[in-house]
Amino acid sequence: MSQFLDMFLIGISAASIYALMAISMVLVWRSTRVVNFAQAGMALLSAYIGYELVSRTGNFWISLPLAMILGAAFSAFIEFFLMRTLLKHSNQGPIAAIAPIIATLGLLGVIRAVIGFIWGHGDVQLEAPLSKVGYKFGDTTLFIGPMGLFVICFVVALLLVVTIVFQKTNIGLALRASAYAPEIAQLSGIRVSGIRTLGWAIAGAAGAAAGILQTVNGTGGLTPESLEFSLLLVFGFIAAVIGGLESLPGAVLGAVILGLVLAFVQIYISGTLVFIVAFILLLAVLILRPQGFLGSKAGRRA
Amino acid sequence: MSKDSLLSISNLTVKFGGLTALDDVFLNLESNQVVGLIGPNGAGKTTLFNAICGIVEPTSGKLTLNGKSHDWPATHELTSLGISRTLQGVGLFPDLTVAENVMIGAQKFAKTGLISAGFGRNKLDEEELRGRAQWALERVYSGSLADKRADALSYPDTKRVAIARALVSEPKILMLDEPAGGLGAQDIEWMNGLIRNLRSEMSILIVEHHMDVVMSVCDELYVLNFGEVIASGSAETVRRDPAVIAAYLGTGVA
Structure with a gap:
């Protein structure tokens, strides 16, 4: 029983971070049709910025939202100054499909290099602000403690905010309309280019939160070459694909499925099988249900 | 050009x-x-429509709005300039309600930015836009559709809702791209009636294949062939124009 509870808690805490990552991939995909491989680098940069802010202010609780705002600004900056020009000039033929991939992969390399240049290549420690010692109930020690609980609650709160913005506000309506049919949105008076930048900004904030929470909830160590962040990108992407790549609730659902399946494998089978299972899951979804669980079959046609 | 000209285009070339x-x-x-x-x-x-709407860029040409020379508008400025357009493909958002679909067309009335949305301004906006959407739906006699999901509508209803979405910004110029396309005889009759009603409040520019629609609602016709205006004038004049007959029947002009 305690093993099952652990599996559930491990799954949900991993899922909460995958969900943030998946949401940022989905937002960028919906607004500009770009799979943003640089998201891993942007999240890593945000974690470093979080580290820098914590060491200057000494306060994690101020640093987290600040780093998210900076992450949003950086992401908007990339969209505005890099992607917009790129997509405008390479919008036809095979290069239109390849250019964003090369550009975001290249950007990933640039960001890692810049991080190494500023903070060096050694290990940097972003300390957890809360205890990671698991809660105790009688004889059993749970897998998560105050830090883990905070991560889950914070992500759930962020998801609620995103849901309210998208479902209940006029800006959310503009975001959804621009993603679905840019031409119609524009004819309706929506400045689609601005909305695209906003989509990237929200993605940047979500990615920043993912980067910081992943770090403090894990070992706290950061390196520019961090494998952990590359995997975060892969898992976020798999979660997004399971959910249909277009759908925000789908991305969250995908993250929960992925998190629980991987936790199950880790606890009951073997930790070494985690990546293999993750890719089998991705392939299975792509073959059996390529539109994902909450994506629309018709795709995107006005 | 008469003095109450709303929109005038001259020497427009698109390559x-x-x-x-x-x-x-x-x-x-x-x-x-x-x-x-x-x-x-x-x-x-459609290229002419797209040029007016900023979707294609004119190679050369002049545009006059309300008698004053004006730059070719960017697409997102159109509703503020009092121009609104429907698309051939209708283009409703299937997973939104009819009311939400129409509200998208009312963006120019939204006052809330992202920041102020956080401070409760949004509720007011939402109510106002919803009210405007309802008003626009009533104008196409579809007020009862407001809460339906767009993908649950019949085809003629989607056409009505698309027109409501164009009307909600209170345009002075309404551009309809094949409003009767795909409709049956009864719905075409209905559409004719609607267009005649709307003209008391606005000017309407129509692209249409159905000749009976064109002949029954249009005051003036422009006939395009191979990118050139080959005839213009009242329906009667155009109908008898030999160049028009040739273009439609495919015979050479004698």
């Missing part, structure tokens, strides 16, 4: 690479006038 899609095209639309654009497929009717 895509080596292909000339529009060649020295002119058009004039006056207050409360219904003007039809007709011509065979590929004649450039």
